[in-house]
Amino acid sequence: MVHPYIPNSRETRDQMLREMGLSDVEELFKDIPPELRIKRGLDLPPAMPELAVVNHVKSVLSKNLPFTKMPSFLGGGVWPHYVPAHVRQIVKRAEFLTSYTPYQPETSQGMLQALFEFQSLVAELVGLEVANASMYDWATSLGEAALMSARVTGRSKFILPKIISKDRLSVLENYAAGPSLELVEVDYDRETGQVDLDQLARKVDDNTAGVYIENPSYLGFLETQVDEIAELAHSKGALFVVGVNPISLGLLRAPGDYGADIVIGEGQPLGNPVSFGGPTLGIFACRGEQRLLRQLPGRLIGMTKTVDGKDRGFCMVLQTREQHIRREKATSNICSNEALCAVAAAVYLATLGPRGLRELAEVCAANASYLMKQLSQIEGIKVPLFKSPHFNEFTMQCTRGSISWLNAELLKRGFHGGKPLRREFPELGEAALLCTTELHTKENLDGFVEAVRKVMEG
Amino acid sequence: MMNYHQARWICESCLEPLIFEMGNKGGSRGILLPRGVGAEINIPEKMLRKSLNIPELSQPEVVRHYTRLSQMNFCVDTGFYPLGSCTMKYNPKVNEELADLDEVANIHPDQDEGTVQGALEIMYRLERLLCEITGMSKMCLQPSAGAHGEFLGMLLVRAYFRARGETRKEVIIPDSAHGTNFASAGMAGFNVVVVPSNNRGRVDLEALRAALSEKTAALMMTNPNTLGLFEDEILEISKMVHDAGGLLYYDGANLNGIIGKARPGDMGFDIVHLNLHKTFSTPHGGGGPGSGPVGVAEKLEEFLPVPVIEYDEEQGRFWLNYNRPHSIGKIKSFFGNFGVLVKAYAYILSMGADGLKEAAEAAVINANYLMHKLADGKSFKVNYDGPCKHEVVLSAEPLKRETGVTARDVVKRLLDFGLHPPTYYFPPIVPEALMIEPTETESKEELDRFIAAMKAVAQEARTDPGRVKAAPTATAIGRLDETRASREPILSWRMYQRLKPK
Numbered sequence: 001m002v003h004p005y006i007p008n009s010r011e012t013r014d015q016m017l018r019e020m021g022l023s024d025v026e027e028l029f030k031d032i033p034p035e036l037r038i039k040r041g042l043d044l045p046p047a048m049p050e051l052a053v054v055n056h057v058k059s060v061l062s063k064n065l066p067f068t069k070m071p072s073f074l075g076g077g078v079w080p081h082y083v084p085a086h087v088r089q090i091v092k093r094a095e096f097l098t099s100y101t102p103y104q105p106e107t108s109q110g111m112l113q114a115l116f117e118f119q120s121l122v123a124e125l126v127g128l129e130v131a132n133a134s135m136y137d138w139a140t141s142l143g144e145a146a147l148m149s150a151r152v153t154g155r156s157k158f159i160l161p162k163i164i165s166k167d168r169l170s171v172l173e174n175y176a177a178g179p180s181l182e183l184v185e186v187d188y189d190r191e192t193g194q195v196d197l198d199q200l201a202r203k204v205d206d207n208t209a210g211v212y213i214e215n216p217s218y219l220g221f222l223e224t225q226v227d228e229i230a231e232l233a234h235s236k237g238a239l240f241v242v243g244v245n246p247i248s249l250g251l252l253r254a255p256g257d258y259g260a261d262i263v264i265g266e267g268q269p270l271g272n273p274v275s276f277g278g279p280t281l282g283i284f285a286c287r288g289e290q291r292l293l294r295q296l297p298g299r300l301i302g303m304t305k306t307v308d309g310k311d312r313g314f315c316m317v318l319q320t321r322e323q324h325i326r327r328e329k330a331t332s333n334i335c336s337n338e339a340l341c342a343v344a345a346a347v348y349l350a351t352l353g354p355r356g357l358r359e360l361a362e363v364c365a366a367n368a369s370y371l372m373k374q375l376s377q378i379e380g381i382k383v384p385l386f387k388s389p390h391f392n393e394f395t396m397q398c399t400r401g402s403i404s405w406l407n408a409e410l411l412k413r414g415f416h417g418g419k420p421l422r423r424e425f426p427e428l429g430e431a432a433l434l435c436t437t438e439l440h441t442k443e444n445l446d447g448f449v450e451a452v453r454k455v456m457e458g
Numbered sequence: 459m460m461n462y463h464q465a466r467w468i469c470e471s472c473l474e475p476l477i478f479e480m481g482n483k484g485g486s487r488g489i490l491l492p493r494g495v496g497a498e499i500n501i502p503e504k505m506l507r508k509s510l511n512i513p514e515l516s517q518p519e520v521v522r523h524y525t526r527l528s529q530m531n532f533c534v535d536t537g538f539y540p541l542g543s544c545t546m547k548y549n550p551k552v553n554e555e556l557a558d559l560d561e562v563a564n565i566h567p568d569q570d571e572g573t574v575q576g577a578l579e580i581m582y583r584l585e586r587l588l589c590e591i592t593g594m595s596k597m598c599l600q601p602s603a604g605a606h607g608e609f610l611g612m613l614l615v616r617a618y619f620r621a622r623g624e625t626r627k628e629v630i631i632p633d634s635a636h637g638t639n640f641a642s643a644g645m646a647g648f649n650v651v652v653v654p655s656n657n658r659g660r661v662d663l664e665a666l667r668a669a670l671s672e673k674t675a676a677l678m679m680t681n682p683n684t685l686g687l688f689e690d691e692i693l694e695i696s697k698m699v700h701d702a703g704g705l706l707y708y709d710g711a712n713l714n715g716i717i718g719k720a721r722p723g724d725m726g727f728d729i730v731h732l733n734l735h736k737t738f739s740t741p742h743g744g745g746g747p748g749s750g751p752v753g754v755a756e757k758l759e760e761f762l763p764v765p766v767i768e769y770d771e772e773q774g775r776f777w778l779n780y781n782r783p784h785s786i787g788k789i790k791s792f793f794g795n796f797g798v799l800v801k802a803y804a805y806i807l808s809m810g811a812d813g814l815k816e817a818a819e820a821a822v823i824n825a826n827y828l829m830h831k832l833a834d835g836k837s838f839k840v841n842y843d844g845p846c847k848h849e850v851v852l853s854a855e856p857l858k859r860e861t862g863v864t865a866r867d868v869v870k871r872l873l874d875f876g877l878h879p880p881t882y883y884f885p886p887i888v889p890e891a892l893m894i895e896p897t898e899t900e901s902k903e904e905l906d907r908f909i910a911a912m913k914a915v916a917q918e919a920r921t922d923p924g925r926v927k928a929a930p931t932a933t934a935i936g937r938l939d940e941t942r943a944s945r946e947p948i949l950s951w952r953m954y955q956r957l958k959p960k
Contacts (some may be wrong), residue, residue, distance in 0.1 A: 002816060002820075003809060003813040003816055003817070003872070004817060004901055005547075005548055005550060005739075005808070005811075005813075005817075005898075005901065006813075006820050006898050006899060007899065007901035007902075008820060008823075008824075008901055008902055013819075013820065013823055014899075014904050015829045015902075016823055016824075016902060017823065019825060019827070019830065020827065020830045025819045025822070025823060026847045027845070028819075028822050028823065028826055029716075029822070029845075030720055030845075031687075031688045031690045031692060031845065032688055032690070032716065032719065032720050033690065035693075035694070035723055036692070036720045036721075036725055037719065037720055038623050038718065038721065038724075039721060040813065041718070041811045041812065041815065042590055042591060042811040042815070043589060043590050043811070043813040044591070044806065044810060044814070045807065045810060045811075046810040046811065046812065047808060047809055047810030047812060048686075048807045048808060048810065048812045049563050050552050050808065053552065053556075053804050053807045053808050054552060054555075054556065056807065057580070057803070057804055057807075058556075058558050058559070058561075059576070059799070060576045060579050060580055060583075061559060061561035061562065061576040061580070062561065062576060062631065063575040063576035063579065064561040064562075064565050064573065064574050064575065064576040064577055065565075065573035065574075066560045066563075066564035066565050067564055067565070067566060067569075068560050068563055068564045070561075070573075072566055073571070074566040074568045074569065074829070076568060076625075077791050077792070078566065078567065078791075078792065079822060080564070082769040083708060084488070084489050084522070086488075086517060086521050087784070088558075090524045090525070090528070091519065092554065092558075093525070093528045094533050094534075094536070095528035095529065095533045095536070096531060096533075096534075096743065096744055097533070097537075097549070097554075097741045097743055097744075098530060098533040098534040098535045098549050098741050099531050099533040099534070099742065099743075099744045100539070100541055100544050100546060100744070100745065101544075101742070101744070101745040102744065102745070103541070103881070104869070104873060104878065104879060104929050105533075105935075105938050105940070106870070106873055106935055106936065106937060106938060107531075107532040107873050107878065107933045108531055108532060108744075108936070109473055109527070109530040109531065109933075109934045109935055110526075110527035110528050110529065110530040110531030110934075111527075111531045111744040111745075113473070113474070113476070113527050113530075114524065114725035114744075115480075115744070116476070116949075116950075117476060117477045119949060120477075120478060120950040120951035121477075121512055121950070122478070122842035123949075123950040123952050123953075124510060124511050124512050124514070124950075124951070124952060125510070129949070129950055129952050129953045129956070130949045130950060131791075131949075131950065133745070134746070136602035136603065136606060136790060137602070137790055137791045137792075138791060139790060139791040140602070140606070140789075140790065141796065147645075151528045156704065162697065165790050165791070166789055167792075168791060170787035170788035171787075171788050171789060171790065171791065172615055173787060174786060174787060174788070174789060177613065177616070177644075177646070177647065178644070178645050178647035178648075179542070179647060180647070189685060198742075200757065212630055216779075222501065223551070224502060224503055224504070224505055229772065238876075243717065249507065249510075249511065250507070250510070251501065251507060252505055252506065252507055253504070253505050253506060253507050253508075254507060259913065266513065266791075272915070273563035273564060273797075274563070274564060274565065274566050274567075275557075275563050275564075275565075275796050275797045276562070276565050276566070276577050276792070276796035276797075277566075277567030277573065277792025277793055277794075277796065278602070278790070278792055278795035278796050278798070279506050279602070279746075279749075279795040279796075279797055279798060280602075280790075280791060280792070280795075281748035283699050287618060288953055288956075289950075293947070293949075300947070300949055302634050302943040302944070302947045302948055302949050303943070303948040303949075303954060304935060304938055304939050304940065304942055305938070305939055306935060306936040306938055306939065306941030306947075307936065307937045307938065307939050308936060309939075310474070310936075311472060311473070311935050311936065312472035313473065313938045314936045315936075315938050315940050315943050316940075317940075317943045317947050317949070318944050318947060320807060320944070322637075322709060323637040323638045323640065324636075324637035324638075324884070325637070325642035326637075326641075326713065327637050327641060327644075327650070328640040328641055328644030328650045329642060329644070330637070330640075330641040330644070332645070333605040333608065333609055333638050333641035333642040333644075333645050334603070334605055334606075334643065335603065335604065335605045335637075335638050336602075336603035336604060336605065336733075336735065336745060336746045336747075336748040336750075337603070337745055337746040337747075338602070338746045338747045339743055339744040339745035339746045339747075340741075340743030340744055340745075340747060341743075341744065341746070341747060341813070342686055343524075343744065344920075346477070346524075347520060347524055349522075350477050350488065350512070350513055350514055350515055351488030351489050351515070351517065351520050351522050352487065352488065352489065352516040353486065353487045353512060353513060354490060354492060354509070354510040354511070354512050355485065355487055355514070356487045356488070356512065357510065358507075358510070358511070360491055360493050362494075363491060363492065363494035364494075365492065365499040365501070366494045366495055366496060366498070366499050367494050367495055368499045369497040369498060369499050369500070370497035373497070375756040376696070381947040385834075387563075389499075389500050389501050389505070391501075400592040407570065407776075408570075411570055411572075411573070416570065416573065419568045420546070423780075424537045427707050430618070438491055438494060440494075441492070442493070442495050444459070445495060447858060448806070452691070457894075
């Protein structure tokens with residue numbers, strides 16, 4: 001019996017071998033030296049029936065406690081949102097799901113147009129002219145943005161805020177290692193969390209390739225000195241790079257409107273499940289100038305016409321930047337990206353429209369605002385740590401006891417607490433990062449506040 | 459022969475309109491949202507957005523639009539997709555259902571370890587399975603794609619030599635390699651040294667010997683290589699590289715040709731990347747998401763990214779180990795494309811040891827069958843003797859010389875037969891290359907249809923070359939002007955509005 005995923009029967013297979021003048025399939029593997037041949041077979045379990053696979057995987061997965069079954073206040077780089085049913089169904093269509101990179105544009109117009117629409121929607125959202133067809137995630141987008149800044153400017157220093165996810169920073173460090181870029185952190189104001197402008201002014205110089213900020217910041221507050229930072233970066237000829245949670249842009253000013261040259265971010269909240277942090281969707285956009293465009297990493301879909309000039313169509317463009325042509329001189333090594341997540345994002349944005357996205361952003365922010373206010377009334381809890389406007393995430397400090405203790409107690413009471421920040425920001429003491437989205441009902445929020453109060457009152 | 463025409467949704471002089479050209483202003487929307495608690499939000503006026511120019515559509519309009527677009531997209535489920543080095547095999551449906559479960563889709567990476575034991579267990583088990591399949595000691599599941607894995611591999615090479623106090627700046631790559639190899643090595647700060655292939659389509663050992671030195675950090679190899687040929691001198695190569703103090707890197711794009719038959723670890727490879735979206739059946743999604751795990755030999759384990767998933771036997775629980783002082787840190791925000799990992803795990807269980815071996819055998823038989831039937835020397839030939847492994851690279855040079863019809867023309871005409879053409883003009887060392895990877899999930903009938911289509915196109919090149927050059931005509935749209943698209947790029951609706959003639 002052959003495996004159900006393999007169509008040719010033993011008989012057909014033997015017939016094919018005979019037609020090739022062979023009697024045994026092993027003759028096709030005679031070029032593998034005998035000492036390398038696996039003798040006893042791989043030490044893997046035997047093939048399992050589909051039903052047994054389903055039962056096994058479900059049984060293992062039953063040890064997970066999803067946030068649909070127990071409210072969670074985790075965000076910090078991937079954010080739980082409702083994924084509309086039709087968004088899921090469209091990206092599950094086999095035509096999108098089981099196709100590959102649209103190397104043959106004539107037979108891949110659907111994917112190409114959907115990706116062009118993704119690029120267009122992202123471009124509007126961030127306020128720039130160009131977005132690529134996706135990167136792996138926010139962190140790798142950041143790494144690529146630093147490399148691109150260096151190529152565009154011919155400089156080697158990249159400035160970033162001290163308040164950034166340390167995992168994201170680690171990815172950036174790995175991307176910056178090759179060309180030995182110098183990464184320089186700028187401190188923040190302890191009261192407000194805002195970037196220290198004086199320090200930034202001292203650090204930006206003629207060797208600065210890019211100045212990076214995140215808005216909202218990793219710890220949830222808005223960076224409000226954006227115009228000043230853009231001015232500082234541009235005054236020395238550096239690029240201004242801004243990282244975003246795209247949901248916030250339903251409400252917040254587009255970075256392109258305050259001078260950003262490159263905008264990156266995590267596109268997961270646009271119609272993609274959290275899925276334990278992957279697949280994710282790296283956003284990468286830039287101004288439409290040639291000097292930036294030619295250095296852009298990743299796939300780009302462009303509009304064109306048929307050779308006879310009659311029909312409008314789409315194809316991959318500017319491939320001379322890419323690895324399969326430019327090899328080690330390519331703007332990046334990226335090949336496979338997160339195309340299907342980008343299609344989900346396009347369907348999601350088209351579904352919400354400008355009003356839907358604004359409402360969504362408002363609900364996320366309002367829930368956070370409410371939760372901050374309620375939590376701040378609890379003795380032993382300080383919320384938020386920074387006196388700045390916030391979007392949908394904020395810091396909470398536990399002045400009596402540790403966050404790990406608080407979270408363990410909350411878990412017993414049916415809540416996933418916030419993300420502990422001790423490893424990343426020891427200077428904030430016992431602090432956690434909390435997030436709210438439209439998933440949270442008033443009951444969830446009140447229930448959480450009540451649970452925190454009970455734990456703190458001990 | 460298949461009578462085929464792709465769906466073609468047309469509106470005036472364009473296919474289905476752009477989403478920006480649809481709908482009406484004034485409040486249409488595709489979904490209602492919960493209202494939330496309605497608390498006041500304090501965002502300063504200067505940080506508020508004034509307008510957002512994205513479409514306003516109802517749900518049925520959105521669904522119909524993207525459904526129509528999907529119908530203008532060829533995929534594995536609809537037909538033969540022998541794109542070389544991409545392993546476009548059947549993507550089992552059950553894996554999709556599993557990856558959509560609440561316990562996969564709706565867990566957060568920062569949840570308490572006690573609440574994600576199932577996820578950690580799947581990753582732990584998958585890692586062990588992949589180690590057994592490749593013969594490697596430990597695996598990192600973080601990379602999102604093959605090229606991402608290559609980049610991680612190069613960072614590991616760098617960390618390894620740094621720890622030994624050696625500066626080795628050169629990475630050797632055969633001329634037949636995937637373009638990503640060169641780019642990944644370059645991104646990690648290495649200088650690339652190219653070695654030519656010999657007249658057997660394998661790495662030229664003399665050239666390799668000449669290229670190796672105390673500056674050599676690694677040799678990146680694909681085995682079977684992009685010509686579909688097994689590098690049969692691999693043990694000698696491995697010895698040469700290691701004698702020179704270098705590391706051996708395995709690009710796993712072509713593992714499907716030998717899975718279950720031989721293992722890169724046994725060949726002497728120190729670092730291996732896999733493409734779960736190729737060999738392990740996870741769907742390509744129009745270009746991603748993929749997953750590119752990286753396996754290493756023991757001597758490189760300590761440099762792997764954090765966290766490493768460990769199992770505490772006493773406590774009976776899985777945990778994330780960040781305490782790895784020699785780790786290179788992180789390569790992706792979280793733990794990898796978990797949804798993809800679940801699919802690959804289910805696939806390996808479904809196939810079992812024998813199924814995976816059978817897959818390699820069937821894939822290799824299919825590729826050799828195509829070579830046997832098509833490489834007649836008159837239209838198509840092979841430049842290197844077989845047997846091949848999972849793919850065959852034909853050259854359409856004879857056909858071009860005789861008729862002027864190029865590999866590109868052949869490829870475009872094949873589209874009219876309801877199939878996806880092979881990769882073409884790659885690898886660059888084969889003129890007029892057609893790189894064909896049928897995979898094990900295609901039947902003999904399907905291969906015979908492809909053979910007939912190739913022969914029909916070759917025949918047509920002689921009798922009616924104009925028809926071949928005018929192809930395709932059965933796709934949603936005719937041949938596109940790709941040169942113009944790059945010369946005057948229009949990359950978004952916003953750019954289109956600025957550039958279009960008033």
